[in-house]
Amino acid sequence: xxxxxxxxxxxxxxxxxxxxxxxxxxxxxxxxVSLRFEKPRPKVSSDVKPAPFKYYSAxxxxxxxxxxxxxxxxxxxxxxxxxxxxxxxxxxMARPRHLLDINRVAGLDRIAEVDGKxxxxxxxxxxxxxxxxxxxxxxxxxxxxxxxxxxxxxxxRGTFCGSLAMADPASEWCCVAATLDAELVAHSxxxxxxxxxxAFFQGFMSTDLQPDELLTEVRLPLLTEDTRFGFQEFSRRxxxxxxxxxxxxxxxxxGSIAExxxxxxxxxxxxxxxxEAEAALLDQPPxxxxxxxxxxxxxxxxxxLEDASTSADYRRxxxxxxxxxALQQAVA
Ligand code: FAD
Numbered sequence: 001x002x003x004x005x006x007x008x009x010x011x012x013x014x015x016x017x018x019x020x021x022x023x024x025x026x027x028x029x030x031x032x033v034s035l036r037f038e039k040p041r042p043k044v045s046s047d048v049k050p051a052p053f054k055y056y057s058a059x060x061x062x063x064x065x066x067x068x069x070x071x072x073x074x075x076x077x078x079x080x081x082x083x084x085x086x087x088x089x090x091x092x093m094a095r096p097r098h099l100l101d102i103n104r105v106a107g108l109d110r111i112a113e114v115d116g117k118x119x120x121x122x123x124x125x126x127x128x129x130x131x132x133x134x135x136x137x138x139x140x141x142x143x144x145x146x147x148x149x150x151x152x153x154x155x156x157r158g159t160f161c162g163s164l165a166m167a168d169p170a171s172e173w174c175c176v177a178a179t180l181d182a183e184l185v186a187h188s189x190x191x192x193x194x195x196x197x198x199a200f201f202q203g204f205m206s207t208d209l210q211p212d213e214l215l216t217e218v219r220l221p222l223l224t225e226d227t228r229f230g231f232q233e234f235s236r237r238x239x240x241x242x243x244x245x246x247x248x249x250x251x252x253x254x255g256s257i258a259e260x261x262x263x264x265x266x267x268x269x270x271x272x273x274x275x276e277a278e279a280a281l282l283d284q285p286p287x288x289x290x291x292x293x294x295x296x297x298x299x300x301x302x303x304x305l306e307d308a309s310t311s312a313d314y315r316r317x318x319x320x321x322x323x324x325x326a327l328q329q330a331v332a
Contacts, residue, residue, distance in 0.1 A: 050089035057101040061187065064105055064214060069189045071098035072212040078102055080122065083150070083158035084166050108216065117183065117219040126155035126163070126173075137223045138180075145172050145231050145247070151239045161215045164200070167207045169305070170241040170266035172233070174201065178271040179247045179263025182220050186213040201270035226251055227259075230329030232322040233266070242266045243310055244318035246298070248326040250286065257281045262294065262323060267302050267315045276301040277323060286331045295324035 056071070058064040068076065076098035079085060088094035102108060102122060109123040111133050118138055129146040132139030149155055149163075149172050163173040164184065177184070182197040186209055200208050209215060223229075233245030244267040251259040260281035265271035277298035284290040299320035304312040 049092075050086075051092055051095040053089075053096055054098045055101065056098065057104055059104050059106065061105060061107065061214075061216070064100065064102055065187055065189045065212075067100050068214060069212050071100060072210075074098060076100060076211075078165070078214060080162040080165075081125065081158035083154050084162065084168070102214070113222065114219070116222050118222060120160050120218045120220065122159065122161040122214065122216050124160050126150075126158050126160060127152070129160075130155075134222070137225065137227050137229070138220060141223070141229050141231070141247075141249075142176070144229070145176060148172050148231075148233050148242065148245075161218055164218055165207065165209060165215050167201055167205050167270065168241065169204060169268065169270050170243070170245070171271075172242070172245065172265070175245055175247055175263050175265030175271040177218060177220070178265070179249065179261050179273055180220050180223075181273075182218050184209075184215060185217040185219065186210075187216045188213045192216075198272070201272070204269040206270075223249065224251060226253075228252070228330040230326035230332075232326040232329065234318050234322060244315055244322055246319065246322040246326040248323065248330050250281070250327070250330045252286050252331070255285060256283050257286055257290070258283075260294075262298055262326075264298060264302060264319055264323070267304050267319050269305065274298045274301050281327075286327075288328075291324055291327040294327060295320045298323040 056067055058067055068078070075096050077085065077096040077100070079099045079101045080103070085094060089096070105123070108121045110119065110121040111124055111128060112119045113134060118134055118136070126146055126149050129142040132143055146155065150158070160173050163171045164177055167174060177197045178201060184195045184197065184200050186193055186195060188210065189212070195208050202208055227249055229247065229249045231245070231247050233242035235242045242265070245265045247263045249261045250257055260278045262274045262277040263271060264274055274297070277294040280294040280297045281290060299316045302316065302319055304315035304319070306312045306315070
């Protein structure tokens with residue numbers, strides 16, 4: 001005979017296992033106990049529930065790193081905002097055997113300017129950037145980008161560093177990090193190391209981060225006061241992941257472009273700067289002809305992703321149009 005739902009929960013509570021973090025909450029457990037003698041509850045399908053896992057919560061960084069070292073070899077994962085991991089677990093697309101919750105770890109929620117960089121801790125939520133977190137132009141750039149990420153409830157919980165660790169090619173923060181050459185700081189019991197964004201992103205949802213490493217902080221270089229920027233993306237519905245996006249930053253000195261960065265996300269397996277487009281801008285006047293040349297160069301340089309609904313040619317067109325618009329926005 002199969003155990004009843006309540007018996008199964010009692011077993012999980014007594015041995016610390018958890019295969020459904022929502023019904024595991026004590027308040028809900030009490031509610032289910034009070035219903036025990038009422039009419040039978042409808043049978044719940046297990047098809048959309050997470051596979052069994054053990055849950056841990058850490059309070060300090062050393063405790064986190066020690067626990068991560070212990071669980072990483074047995075498919076242990078960090079739980080940050082849970083906005084990507086938990087849906088994937090509910091569909092059993094991810095089946096980690098251990099979850100280490102870092103939401104109570106002190107000190108990981110800092111945003112600070114350090115040595116010319118904006119340091120963003122592992123628990124800084126996307127929504128923090130709805131306000132300019134610095135008076136440097138980077139604060140306005142982040143403010144311009146953040147509304148494009150999902151919907152507000154997801155932005156209130158999901159983290160900046162979680163997006164980078166996830167490395168979805170269509171992540172806005174991954175595009176920002178790649179374009180601005182961010183420095184990513186990883187900690188493990190083996191020590192601390194810094195990784196350049198260009199080396200961090202290694203392919204479709206693949207990074208240089210090791211299973212026992214926590215991404216503790218991402219450092220974005222502050223921009224010079226005369227930096228202008230434009231950010232454009234395209235998705236079928238507001239809040240959806242983008243099919244393509246471009247971030248352009250420019251410095252114009254004495255009527256010509258002295259510095260340019262063009263970063264493209266969503267179009268290829270990982271976000272990156274497009275050197276060919278940047279070369280087309282340097283030492284040129286910031287006009288339509290120059291911008292069209294850069295947009296054409298960006299479109300020609302990429303190796304577009306293709307899927308059932310979007311052809312490679314369509315994505316290439318998107319890169320051309322979005323790069324042109326981002327450049328025009330930068331000088332508007
Ligand atoms: P989690 O879900 O907790 O973790 C994600 C992965 O990263 C896990 O493997 C976890 O172990 C690992 N991880 C997390 N933090 C760390 C860390 N500090 N060190 C090491 N590993 C870590 N994102 C976008 O960028 N653009 C969108 O348009 C967008 N749309 C969305 C729409 C929906 C409906 C949903 C549900 C999500 C969407 N997201 C989007 C994803 C969202 O931004 C997530 O918040 C983000 O991808 C992951 O951050 P998180 O803190 O929620 O990470």
